[in-house]
Amino acid sequence: MGFFNKIAEGLKKTREKFFGNIKTLFSGRILDEDVLEELEEIMILSDVGVESTKDILEKLKERYKKEKSEDPLLLLRDIMVEHLDNKPLNLNPDKKPFVILVVGVNGTGKTTTIAKLGKLYKEKGKDVVFAAGDTFRAAAIEQLKEWGKRLNINVIAHSHGSDAAAVAYDALNHAISKNKDVVIIDTAGRLHTKSNLMEELKKIKRVIQKVIPDAPHEILLVLDGTTGQNGIIQAKVFKEAIDLSGIAITKLDGTAKGGIAFAINQELKIPIKLIGVGEKAEDLQIFDPEMYCNALLGIEE
Secondary structure, eight states, rough: OOOHHHHHTTTTHHHHIHHHHHHHTTOOOOHHHHHHHHHHHHHHHHHOOOOHHHHHHEEEHHHHHOOOTTHHHHHHHHHHHHHHOOOOOOSSSSSSEEEEEEETTTTSSSSHHHHHHHHHHHHHOOEEEEEOOTTTHHHHHHHHHHHHHHHHHHEOOTTTTOHHHHHHHHHHHHHHHHOSSSEEEEEOOOOGGGGHHHHHHHHHHHHHHHHHTTTTTTTEEEEEEEGTTHHHHHHHHHHHSSSOOOOEEOOOGSOOOOOOHHHHHHHHHOOOEEEEOOSGGGGEEEEOHHHHHHHHHTTTO
């Protein structure tokens, strides 16, 4: 299955429940107030968010007046694409080791996302190290070790309950001594002890910077796409504590609320860098706004 088809398949629920109706809505009709009202409802129900919806529809109305000959579906697609920040994840970094700190609450698919991300870098010929920094959950350490075996990636781990910053420190020193290209660091995600977790993340970052002053080069927040607007609330908590450079949205294949990407961009001003559209390692994709919008609207690439 090709790159676009994977994303189209992964966004099937959102397209069938909401965005697929847009094609019907536009067929043979002019873009009047009734159509715009129906369009607004579709977008809000798919979690695009009130502000994003308003912004997109105002631009659509304005541009449609100027470019009446334009297909309104393609016009909408172009405006939606413009609405999404496009700062793709760097798969060929010039820093070595390139350090990625991965944060997020438990249950978002964080550890699995790290494994899939490791696979993406390996496919680019990079030598990767995992740091099992979620020392709060023994299962997370075991899970990452298992992925490491499967992908033939070194995993630096301490025992359950040990200091996560010490794991990060050891992983970085290992990467430097072995001339590795990329270090991906897992972290704990227990929001019920929020202040402790945020202090731990700040400590990990300080320790990383003792070894490599300009690292981490990416701080990625993993959000579960099925949680919709709740994910944005989680993201705000993390954003207050640590400088996020990007977001990975997981489990988009399990929700009809795939419009959440727009709300995330509008409210958080943090670029989406990765999307997960399935369980397999290859189902984590670099976020491409045009491909994403085409898949949502059922426009063939």
